[in-house]
Amino acid sequence: MRTKHLAAVALLAAATFTVTACGSGDGGDAPAAVSEQTEDKAATVIDQPFEKPDMVLTDTDGKKFDLREQTKGKPTLLYFGYTHCPDVCPLTMSNLAVAKKELEKKLSKAELAELKVIMVSTDPDRDTPEHLGKWMKAQDPSFIGLTGDFPTVQASARTLGITIEAPVKEKDGSITSTHGKQVIAFSPKTDAGYVIYNGEEATADDYAKDLPKIMKGAKP
Numbered sequence: 001m002r003t004k005h006l007a008a009v010a011l012l013a014a015a016t017f018t019v020t021a022c023g024s025g026d027g028g029d030a031p032a033a034v035s036e037q038t039e040d041k042a043a044t045v046i047d048q049p050f051e052k053p054d055m056v057l058t059d060t061d062g063k064k065f066d067l068r069e070q071t072k073g074k075p076t077l078l079y080f081g082y083t084h085c086p087d088v089c090p091l092t093m094s095n096l097a098v099a100k101k102e103l104e105k106k107l108s109k110a111e112l113a114e115l116k117v118i119m120v121s122t123d124p125d126r127d128t129p130e131h132l133g134k135w136m137k138a139q140d141p142s143f144i145g146l147t148g149d150f151p152t153v154q155a156s157a158r159t160l161g162i163t164i165e166a167p168v169k170e171k172d173g174s175i176t177s178t179h180g181k182q183v184i185a186f187s188p189k190t191d192a193g194y195v196i197y198n199g200e201e202a203t204a205d206d207y208a209k210d211l212p213k214i215m216k217g218a219k220p
Helices: 010-015 088-103 109-113 129-139 150-158 204-214
Strands: 003-006 019-023 043-051 056-059 064-066 076-081 116-121 144-147 175-180 182-186 192-198
Touching: 076 088, 076 175, 088 116, 088 129, 088 204, 116 150, 129 144, 192 204
Parallel strands: 003 043, 076 116, 116 144
Antiparallel strands: 019 175, 043 192, 056 064, 056 144, 076 182, 182 192
16 A cells, blocks of 8 residues: 555645646646655555534535535545646546446445545536536546535635635636645544545555545555
């Protein structure tokens, strides 16, 4: 398994990961500084896990979704991104979908149903529940898309050390959204976020290898 154990506190570990500016037009990536090297390892296991965000948003059916309540005791993967992202967001969700498909060969439907893969939109003005629902369904019908007012999303991401900035319209008409690349895994035993992936670097194989342990609350 490609794993790294950190002695630093969780907030510092996550806050120093790469953020990316994704444009809906020709805008390219504008990565910020990365402090601690991952040494080509996909999973970062943190010694002081994150508390799950106290976040109530709207799901793709237009219903309220209480993150803590509705994922309590469930292995949960949380990612902040948006549907118009041209690169890292679709790559991340596609890799997770492929990994989940691989797990169908090893786990029962009941076991897989416990896994919650959630993407919270960082572009809520364009990611309406209907639009987000279609996009998420194309990735995997079981994946959960959440949207809501931007300040709530931004504040919730900040509790995990993830940087998000409001979408900006460029001179060429494209829209750039700056958001973190982290996928955070929350344990079904403690409901705490204890594993972090860089969504741009982690592969479907990485997730497929690690998820059976993560689903039990073990270290990958």
